[in-house]
Amino acid sequence: MIKIELLERSYPFQSIRWMIEGKIMDTNKGMKAVQLWKDEDLLAWHIKWRDALAEHTGIMTNRMIQTITGEKVLSTDLGFITVHDVVEEAFPIFDHPKQIGQFLGKYLACTATEEDDREVPIIPDLERDFDIRFFEDLSQWDILQKLNLEAKKRVTKVRELLKNHSQIVYHNIVPPIESLIQARSIHHQLFWETSEKKPISCYEALRNVLHEWHTEGHGAKIKEVLDGIDETFPLSEERGTALLANCLYPWELRSFVANALDNDGTGTMEQHFQSFAQEWDISRQLVKDVAGWLVNSREGVVQG
Amino acid sequence: MNNEGSTSLSFPMKEGIWLDRGKKLDELLTLSLEPVIDVDEKEDEVTVKGVLQLFGEYRPLEKEESTGNQASSLVDQSAFRSVEEVSLSEEGIGEIRHEFPIEVTIPRERVARLEDISVEINEFDYVMPEKGFLEITADLSISGVRAEEPVSTSDDAEESTEKELAREDRSFTFEQVRKVDEKEPDQLFGVSESSEGSEEEDSSEEEESQENELTFQEPVTEIKREPSWLDEKELVGTIDVEEEEDHAPKVSFRSVLDEEETIEVREEPEASHDNDYQKEVVKAPRRFPKNETRKLEDEEKSTESNVKDEEEREHENALYLTKMMANEAEAYSKLRMCIVQDGESLDMIADRYKLQVSHLMRTNRLDEEQVSEGQILYIPSRQSSSTS
CATH class of the missing domain: 3.90.1200.10 (Aminoglycoside phosphotransferase (APH), C-terminal lobe)
Incomplete structure (x- = not known):
């Protein structure tokens, strides 16, 4: 299970609490999604691809939010953790x-x-x-x-x-x-x-x-x-x-x-x-x- | 087989089917309706359960090809047939397959031998009021059911019947299983049974309810159903049930007599080979006011002149349909009905059926918790489709 304390220590967020255990958390900077990756190669590909998409299209996407130390990935015993913005409103x-x-x-x-x-x-x-x-x-x-x-x-x-x-x-x-x-x-x-x-x-x-x-x-x-x-x-x-x-x-x-x-x-x-x-x-x-x-x-x- | 007192239970059925995915009939070639049933004995009940299989063949209307305007090799090259077109035979004959589930529960004492139980289609007809819509009418009968007692006019018989009916009235419930919209778990059928001393009553409202129409629809299939009236005497098997009620339950019923027994009309979700559908009642259901009773037409005719003088019991059942719709998350709703007994409160009834009082009030559209003896209450419950 991903521990809140770890996320609080690693990301520039405060007042973190789970909205959906292990998946969605509420922070002082809005809702964030937590993703656990097992496949490091796939994760590396996604990091590059999402950056490319944002650059290529100018469209915002759920890129990896950087940790306090500037990393896009948090490596843990469970696997690789990434954190992303969550947007609730649907686009028409x-x-x-x-x-x-x-x-x-x-x-x-x-x-x-x-x-x-x-x-x-x-x-x-x-x-x-x-x-x-x-x-x-x-x-x-x-x-x-x-x-x-x-x-x-x-x-x-x-x-x-x-x-x-x-x-x-x-x-x-x-x-x-x-x-x-x-x-x-x-x-x-x-x-x-x-x-x-x-x-x-x-x-x-x-x-x-x-x-x-x-x-x-x-x-x-x-x-x-x-x-x-x-x-x-x-x-x-x-x-x-x-x-x-x-x-x-x-x-x-x-x-x-x-x-x-x-x-x-x-x-x-x-x-x-x-x-x-x-x-x-x-x-x-x-x-x-x-x-x-x-x-x-x-x-x-x-x-x- | 002991045929003494044996009779059959008859009821008409009327169903409308919209053919799937815009099928248009040019010509209906064959149509058959066949009961496929199993008879099971369980404790003091005999259950007749199965389906009425509708099978037909039709010639569809020619469809205009979509490539007409922009016929091109690419469009033609990539074209393939729809599910309906694939379903057609080599000769271009389409098939209609539909099943109407039925379940009838009969008190064990009414059945001398299980082998004698059979379901028959006495009459069967159809009309096509419009292209793509098929309206089917049939008269079904279940034979091998023994009349409990011959109808008697003797005082003794009346007394005996009176006592028994008084006991029977204690618990008269009625169940139906249907697909219901999760958002509108409305009541489905209602059965009204008067207890002793029922007053003669006829109302145009009841007549209207007979015209209630139940429509099952999706893009696909629609089943229209007229409201049904079921003579209690048919249910309890003490009269000649061959005499058919125009508005008898269309699908099935269950009749039980003593306190532990129920009268049940049940329709299970109908599975269609061609179609899936949602159900909807076109007209709003009619509700029974407190102590409302209804005389069936045949009773009315026979006892019109002397009903006020005699203390004969009229036991009436009214079936009517209420709105229901089904969506992707269809569930089957079972609806029971009970008659409030002297001294019973809504709390007690809610407790008995493990329901909340507010749920009961909502279902029955009650403004207050007060109920009175003889009042009809609908007891909803919900069960998953897998258990239906």
Whole structure:
């Protein structure tokens, strides 16, 4: 357990008390988040990446607050501790689709180290089959089987889309965007709460954002988001295709299988299936939107 | 099988289903409704539990392709089918699958042999008032249930019945299990049973409540349900229960007679292959004032002229539906009803059901803690879906 006394000795805060034990504390300088890291390499990457994001975008993010001695990390027996600002107010992202798109473009283009622009697959394990045998007792088993076949066709189409591109392409990795809730507001300015997770392909991160944008019922503004992204992260031929391939790939089936096997107890199998089915249809609409936007965008370039 | 006194319990059901994800029916090809039940004996009860499986095939309306305006190789190349389209057969036939859970609990003494218990669909019909919406009506009957006593007009029989009913009235509860919005855990069904000396009463209000409509909806499925009136005599099995009430419980009921027994109408969360849905009642529930009783239509007809003269007991049950909605965090709510007995206070009742007085007051919309004999109180409780 992280001790308050240690934090009080190490950071320039006073009157510290836990609001959420081990995670959020209240101090004389506002709420702070405490993060415990086990992976030193990942921590080092995040320190660099967050600094780069702030520099590259001019957007505030949850960088590591320095200790009294000027260190960004507090090394303890438990692991490495970092402390971050907490911003409670959510940013009204759906009111500013183009601006959010511009930020996302910068986010996707941000690199912490030279190695971040590396050769990573656009879609990891693209050829992996989904093992749905576990769901034979599911009441929607028949439909699931059909969806699995359709998912395979989607993978084939992804392969087809990428056939003129290398399966392994040179592209960026970024911290995953787990939710648009990560966009916070401080004095009406965007504050981005960066995830502490392992970095993923920038296209997968973007696909997740766009999917959530749709899920939240703002699909009509997707084109504006893409317009904004295009300004700071041009979705040229290869990038646009990579994004489309990511949207087309049946992530939701992969997630459904993984979640069900994890059996995290958050719902019945039928409920998981319903969520999966909804995500499937959202993905379908997202693919239409992205493909349609790419067609328009490319036609515009040709005509221009 | 001893058929003497044996009869069946009948009740109509009316359900409306919105097809999932904007499915539009062009033509309904087949439709069937089949009961799949288990009969379990537990102490002094027999439980008939299972589902009514609805299965149908339909031909969907042709959808306009979204690529119409900007048909392009990239859009076509990346297009894939929706869940609905995938669900269609090779011939383009879609399937409707839906299950209506039922659970009926019958006093053990009413059942001569478990093997005789069966659920049958007597009549079954549907209408499509609009595209994508299917309204199903059916008459269900549970056979193999023995009438406890023949209806008798003799003084002895009346006396006997009177005593028994007086005892029965002591504890008449009614349960229903439904999905309820966490934010609006409103009451769901109500059953009113008058005790002895019920006054004849009919009200337009009751008629209105019969028109109450329960709607289950999400983007997907909607089930409309008309309010139900259940003749107590059907419940206690002392009359010819083949005589159907237009507004009998749609799904199931449970009838028990003595103090430990309950009359229960229960509907479990309905699982759909096609749809998930939320439930909502369109109209506000009707509430019973103190000591309110209701005569069923058949009783009214038969006893209209002499009801004031006779001291016959009329035991009435009223079912009505109240608003409920379900969200992502649906839970199943069980609602019971009890009749306040002489000398009972709200405190005592709250204690009995391990509830707070304020909760009881809120549920019953009481302005004060005062309750009186014969008053109907709704006893809510909540249980997790996993236990429902």
